[in-house]
Amino acid sequence: MGGAVIDDGPTGIKAPDGGWGWAILWGCFVITGFSYAFPKAVSVFFKELMREFGIGYSDTAWISSILLAMLYGTGPLCSVCVNRFGCRPVMLAGGLLASLGMVSASFCGSIIQLYLTTGVLTGLGLALNFQPSLIMLNRYFNKRRPMANGLAAAGSPVFLCALSPLGQVLQDHYGWRGGFLILGGLLLNCCVCAALMRPLEAPRQSSGSGPAPQRPPRRLLDLSVFRDRGFVIYALAASIMVLGLFVPPVFVVSYAKDLGVPDTQAAFLLTILGFVDIFARPTAGFITGLKKVRPYSVYLFSFAMFFNGFADLTGSTASNYGGLVVFCIFFGISYGMVGALQFEVLMAIVGTQKFSSAIGLVLLLEAIAVLIGPPSGGKLLDATHVYQYVFILAGAEVLASSLVLVLGNFFCIRKRPETATEEERHKPPEDVRVDSREVEQFLKTEPEKNGEVVHTPETSV
Numbered sequence: 001m002g003g004a005v006i007d008d009g010p011t012g013i014k015a016p017d018g019g020w021g022w023a024i025l026w027g028c029f030v031i032t033g034f035s036y037a038f039p040k041a042v043s044v045f046f047k048e049l050m051r052e053f054g055i056g057y058s059d060t061a062w063i064s065s066i067l068l069a070m071l072y073g074t075g076p077l078c079s080v081c082v083n084r085f086g087c088r089p090v091m092l093a094g095g096l097l098a099s100l101g102m103v104s105a106s107f108c109g110s111i112i113q114l115y116l117t118t119g120v121l122t123g124l125g126l127a128l129n130f131q132p133s134l135i136m137l138n139r140y141f142n143k144r145r146p147m148a149n150g151l152a153a154a155g156s157p158v159f160l161c162a163l164s165p166l167g168q169v170l171q172d173h174y175g176w177r178g179g180f181l182i183l184g185g186l187l188l189n190c191c192v193c194a195a196l197m198r199p200l201e202a203p204r205q206s207s208g209s210g211p212a213p214q215r216p217p218r219r220l221l222d223l224s225v226f227r228d229r230g231f232v233i234y235a236l237a238a239s240i241m242v243l244g245l246f247v248p249p250v251f252v253v254s255y256a257k258d259l260g261v262p263d264t265q266a267a268f269l270l271t272i273l274g275f276v277d278i279f280a281r282p283t284a285g286f287i288t289g290l291k292k293v294r295p296y297s298v299y300l301f302s303f304a305m306f307f308n309g310f311a312d313l314t315g316s317t318a319s320n321y322g323g324l325v326v327f328c329i330f331f332g333i334s335y336g337m338v339g340a341l342q343f344e345v346l347m348a349i350v351g352t353q354k355f356s357s358a359i360g361l362v363l364l365l366e367a368i369a370v371l372i373g374p375p376s377g378g379k380l381l382d383a384t385h386v387y388q389y390v391f392i393l394a395g396a397e398v399l400a401s402s403l404v405l406v407l408g409n410f411f412c413i414r415k416r417p418e419t420a421t422e423e424e425r426h427k428p429p430e431d432v433r434v435d436s437r438e439v440e441q442f443l444k445t446e447p448e449k450n451g452e453v454v455h456t457p458e459t460s461v
Contacts, residue, residue, distance in 0.1 A: 033159030070123025075363030094128025095190030102184030150285015280336025312395030
């Protein structure tokens with residue numbers, strides 16, 4: 001599976017941590033907002049779709065499920081496309097596909113056609129935008145990367161708060177077909193964001209400095225990341241986390257109605273959760289970017305998961321509307337922390353060169369968990385008719401993921417051989433000039449000869 005990377009960051013180029021990187025950050029903010037908020041915002045049209053096609057809620061809910069499954073499950077495909085064609089062309093194609101899916105959906109005459117257009121086409125288009133935008137953000141930011149990840153992740157709650165009421169307004173004025181057509185036009189903004197993704201260029205060398213070193217050939221999908229114990233632990237923990245992470249937001253409104261709360265007040269719980277989430281994500285990014293905190297980002301991510309699971313367990317004890325409001329506040333804080341840190345920690349574990357393959361494989365594993373998590377909670381609810389059990393199950397799954405990450409990192413990674421000290425012993429004297437590209441290439445390739453991968457201070461203590 002060989003192939004050259006056309007849009008890959010050149011070896012040895014220092015991330016600018018600003019400049020055009022702020023345009024990259026804005027594009028990533030918009031793409032993240034569309035990718036995560038769109039599957040939820042489409043649910044506004046479900047009742048009208050049920051009347052149009054004479055179907056049940058479970059049939060319409062498959063639209064959002066297919067959207068999410070495409071967003072997560074096509075991760076390896078996105079990695080192959082990025083490593084073959086580059087980030088900008090893949091994102092341009094994704095923006096066109098996402099828009100085409102919604103425009104085509106406005107002419108559909110059956111629910112199956114909606115599955116193929118809104119679910120498959122739009123979902124694939126959003127996936128081809130989301131993953132490359134994170135890759136470009138990783139290339140443009142290094143020191144400020146935690147802050148950049150936090151700000152980009154804030155696009156999800158911001159767009160959710162905007163797209164849901166917008167969808168309702170469009171449905172009231174133009175019906176679901178007109179609403180889908182206008183939303184398809186809005187998705188063309190993904191192409192604008194793709195145009196912002198300018199690849200980093202290597203500095204020009206003087207004629208006397210000799211030929212530039214050739215970049216080694218790269219695989220379209222680098223499976224060697226599975227030799228990295230840090231990546232394996234992260235992938236396992238993230239898969240367990242996703243089993244329970246999305247369950248409480250799905251059931252909290254129904255939980256409130258079951259307690260006798262009016263519909264409008266019950267729906268307001270998600271607004272509270274989203275509003276808190278907007279501020280929690282950039283705040284978590286700023287805190288993680290602090291010099292004394294960043295080396296412990298893995299443990300901070302583990303704490304965020306533990307906090308989220310603990311909030312689920314305490315939320316199961318809520319017996320009135322006030323208790324659910326308190327739950328949504330704390331869940332929003334922890335949910336925002338998880339959203340801001342999950343890709344930052346993965347970037348720190350695998351590095352820039354392997355991130356495009358690593359994120360695709362992680363998203364594929366999470367896609368399986370996404371399809372299992374909420375339905376399993378629904379089956380438990382059907383069997384017991386007790387919402388508390390659903391929240392307890394979700395909390396236990398997220399708590400288990402935090403323990404897998406922190407214990408795996410502490411016992412499996414912390415006890416690595418003294419590779420760092422060996423590198424320090426072979427450090428060249430200060431008066432010797434060393435090409436930064438050669439140093440980076442040595443650090444990236446030399447430790448992998450026997451299946452070993454060196455971890456930076458950001459991935460272990």
